[in-house]
Amino acid sequence: MMMLGWVFGDWLMSKPFDQLPVKRFLVVSGFIALVSFILIRELDGYGNMFMMLEGNSIVQWLHVSKYPPSLSYALLELGLMAVILAVLMWLEPTADVSRNGPVLVFGQTALFFYLAHFGVLALLRLVFERGGLEMAYLMALLALLILYPFCRIYRTFKWQNPHSLLRFI
Incomplete structure (x- = not known):
């Protein structure tokens, strides 16, 4: 696919x-x-x-x-x-699509986000107790907020090195 x-x-x-x-x-x-x-x-x-x-x-x-x-x-x-x-x-x-808006940032770093979110959720699990659906939504929102600046930094690094293997992540 x-x-x-x-x-x-x-x-x-x-x-x-x-x-x-x-x-x-x-x-x-x-x-x-x-x-x-x-x-x-x-x-x-x-x-x-x-x-x-x-x-x-x-x-x-x-x-x-x-x-x-x-x-x-x-x-x-x-x-x-x-x-x-x-x-x-x-x-x-x-729609007004901002260059640093979350849709473009996460869309242009999808695999990086996918790989990094496992670590973030594992760390959040150490801090928060298990809960219901509300807790799952809260953890998802926290993971997005935590990973957004890292995804922006990674996207900039990826653009600065266009011929590296990073373009696939």
Whole structure:
């Protein structure tokens, strides 16, 4: 899926600034992937690593095998990503996106954030006791606040060294 993202990013950067064909492609491919997910999940067989439907609740429908990634998982995730990306591209002209805003900072350091958040959450676990959903949201917010300046520093370092392996992290 990461290679698909890199190929799509290169393709997207080669397109002219008029992004209507890109948005149309994202919406159409996203809905095709989501309809395929629904069909495969309804058939309740191929593509979901022994995670059969045990009812018709939304939780059962969304219970798909991430490890190893099943076909139903890939179709659901890529379909949602394509539709959401098309909507965000449609909203982009009306939104004021700051260069150092959290969306760009975390988006441009996604793998670094992913790797670093494990350590931050482990440290927060030493300070805070385990709790319910409210505590999980609080820990997620604290992790974002703690990692934001580190992600900004890392992004600057990555831009200063464009030919290093850091561009992949």
